[in-house]
Amino acid sequence: MKxxxxxxxxxxxxxxxxxxxxxxxPAGSDMMVLDALMLLKEKDPTLAFRRSCxxxxxxSDGLNMNGRNGLAxxxxxxxxxxxxxIRPLPGLPVIRDLVVxxxxxxxxxxxxxxxxxxxEPAPARERLQSPEERAxxxxxxxxxxCACCSTSCPSFWWNxxxxxxxxxxxxxxxxxxxxxxxxTAERLADLDDAYSVFRCRGIxxxxxxxxxGLNPTHAIGKVRSLLLKNAV
Amino acid sequence: xVKQVTSLGRSGLHDWMIQRVSAVVLAAYTIFLLGYLxxxxxxxxxxxxxFFGCLYVKLFTLxxxxxxxxxAWIGIWTVCTDYIKCSCIRMVVQSASIIACLxxxxxxxxxxxxx
Ligand code: SF4
Ligand code: SF4
Ligand code: FES
Numbered sequence: 001m002k003x004x005x006x007x008x009x010x011x012x013x014x015x016x017x018x019x020x021x022x023x024x025x026p027a028g029s030d031m032m033v034l035d036a037l038m039l040l041k042e043k044d045p046t047l048a049f050r051r052s053c054x055x056x057x058x059x060s061d062g063l064n065m066n067g068r069n070g071l072a073x074x075x076x077x078x079x080x081x082x083x084x085x086i087r088p089l090p091g092l093p094v095i096r097d098l099v100v101x102x103x104x105x106x107x108x109x110x111x112x113x114x115x116x117x118x119x120e121p122a123p124a125r126e127r128l129q130s131p132e133e134r135a136x137x138x139x140x141x142x143x144x145x146c147a148c149c150s151t152s153c154p155s156f157w158w159n160x161x162x163x164x165x166x167x168x169x170x171x172x173x174x175x176x177x178x179x180x181x182x183x184t185a186e187r188l189a190d191l192d193d194a195y196s197v198f199r200c201r202g203i204x205x206x207x208x209x210x211x212x213g214l215n216p217t218h219a220i221g222k223v224r225s226l227l228l229k230n231a232v
Numbered sequence: 233x234v235k236q237v238t239s240l241g242r243s244g245l246h247d248w249m250i251q252r253v254s255a256v257v258l259a260a261y262t263i264f265l266l267g268y269l270x271x272x273x274x275x276x277x278x279x280x281x282x283f284f285g286c287l288y289v290k291l292f293t294l295x296x297x298x299x300x301x302x303x304a305w306i307g308i309w310t311v312c313t314d315y316i317k318c319s320c321i322r323m324v325v326q327s328a329s330i331i332a333c334l335x336x337x338x339x340x341x342x343x344x345x346x347x
Pocket of ligand 1 (some may be wrong): 142144145147149166212
């Protein structure tokens with residue numbers, strides 16, 4: 001099976017280039033892209049990429065495979081047409097090979113205050129939720145911050161320092177929807193500018209690529225409705 | 233919170249609302265005008281003049297022109313802030329588009345009111 005992998009080492013290379021590799025992979029194999037990358041790294045130890053859990057939980061191996069973002073560890077080789085073109089996530093600065101600098105992505109995440117804010121005195125044991133209130137968080141809390149969505153979003157490419165992006169907005173809604181959070185008004189006020197939320201053009205690339213099957217566009221719609229409700 | 237000075241509305245929501253409302257106004261005006269062209273009398277200078285002489289048509293036309301200008305302002309502003317990275321060029325293009333919108337509104341009002 002043929003692979004073309006994006007290579008760039010800023011210390012030695014003047015510009016990024018694509019390197020060809022070949023691996024013997026038996027037909028009908030259920031290997032994932034990450035397994036192939038590990039085999040490639042045995043052959044060529046200079047190849048750099050991130051990975052940890054190898055089962056779609058940690059979110060560290062978000063990559064662009066044949067033009068589509070996803071987690072290498074849960075993307076079967078059998079689903080991809082050879083040659084398999086592997087690139088780093090688009091739109092973020094490349095540190096080396098397939099490793100990108102996620103600082104911009106985390107900065108947007110930090111901006112939405114991804115933690116519970118509650119100004120009421122803490123109860124003796126814990127803040128309780130009804131099963132219905134808890135159910136509001138389904139489809140939101142599962143995000144593993146792999147950045148597949150935000151780096152496939154054109155609005156995030158053009159304004160990564162101003163548009164919060166699908167991952168951050170999904171989390172923004174996760175805390176707006178939480179019955180234990182009392183900072184809804186402040187959170188909404190922080191989001192009500194022309195960029196943070198409203199740069200979303202509903203292109204839905206984010207929904208298309210999320211390896212956890214989440215729907216950031218839907219959450220963004222909910223944030224927008226909350227802003228609207230708050231204003232009228 | 234991201235701040236900006238050249239956008240039309242005061243907040244993201246405001247811009248978003250203006251964009252939607254102006255789109256509805258423009259759609260309504262287009263249908264209205266098409267309706268007149270299809271069902272109204274033959275379009276002669278007199279008929280056209282009489283049509284625009286009506287106060288309601290004048291008002292509706294003025295509102296439609298204002299909606300068009302607001303829609304264009306926000307639309308161009310958004311495209312500029314996506315694609316023009318150099319702030320000098322962006323400033324020039326945005327100022328030009330804002331001035332054009334304002335001039336068109338004033339000019340349109342003069343024409344409509346002149347009938
Ligand atoms: S929403 Fe999905 S694609 Fe986006 S960061 Fe979370 S898990 Fe990854
Ligand atoms: S729906 Fe919005 S957030 Fe998702 S990819 Fe499109 S513009 Fe980006
Ligand atoms: S290695 Fe953890 S998500 Fe792929």
